[in-house]
Amino acid sequence: MIEIENLSKSFTLHNQNSAVIPVMSGASLRVAPGECVALTGQSGAGKSTLMRMIYGNYLAASGSIRIGDVDVATASAREIIRLRRETLGYVSQFLRVVPRVPTRTVVAEPLLALGCSEREAHARAETLLSMLNIPERLWSLSPTTFSGGEQQRVNIARGFVHGYPALLLDEPTASLDARNRDVVLTLIEEAKARGAAIVGIFHDEGARERVCDREVDVTVFTPKAAA
Template structure:
């Protein structure tokens, strides 16, 4: 589902005299259906950069990133948007929403974009919000005023609303209490069981051990034990 070959990223700091920072010189990675691969490495080693290149937020300097047959590096913007809508989900560390849009609508939106009937989309959203312990009294409110933990759980609910064949997870269990952490790990296990290919960043060692088939060090792309 995910094939990465010769992937490189160089940042040029134009506001600092054109300083060039090579972040990733030659990445190679394969992730199959039903497999979860954890990215390992020190802070600043390129874990989030790799995920953003897979998602198409960062343009690669060289190489290929093929997701379900589409090379994201060469794809047109409309192709990337279609890939994100149908195939490639991304749970980042931050939830960006339009003010005054309700929490229920935020979670249901990926399903509505696929043409799912509103009643069915909202029912799926309600089930996820319930599993993630977001009180029903908050469902009609915009999440812009929520606490950090509540925002994270809404973000996770939105990311798992559609059964994406490919998932990118950036610290999905960070700052969660034990009960919600367990729910998120179960959601990841369910996604693997249905055949999703997953790349994740997990600083929680126990979470890595539980859900990752293997760890890949982004400094060398050598495999570590999960």
């Protein structure tokens, strides 16, 4: 489902003497449907960079990132927008929303964008919010004022509201208590069971052991010159 081949990335900092910083080269990775792969490596090794490249948030310098029939490395903005709407979900560590939008709508948005009826989308959103123990009295409020853990759970609900065939998870269990951590891991297991291909960053070792099928150390993708 996710096939990455010979991917490389460098940043050119034009305003700092045009310094070119190579951050990745020769990265390859295959994730089959129903499989969950954990990216490992110390902080700064390029785990998040690789995730962002798969999502189309960072441009690839060379190589390919095939998700279904789209190569993110060369796709047009329009194709990536569609890929993100239908196929590729991303649970980031931070919630970025329009202020004032109620939590229920924030979570339902991916379904509304797919053309789901409001009723259906809100019902599914409410199911997830309940599972993740967000009290019902908060559903009509904007999540911008919520605690870090609550925002993280809203973000997870939003990421799992649609059954994306491919999912990127950036520290999905960070800042969660044991009960909610268990709910999230169950959601990941369910996604795998329905055939989702998942790439994740998990500092939580127990979580990694429970849901991940294998680990890929991204340090091997660090360019030699920089290592």
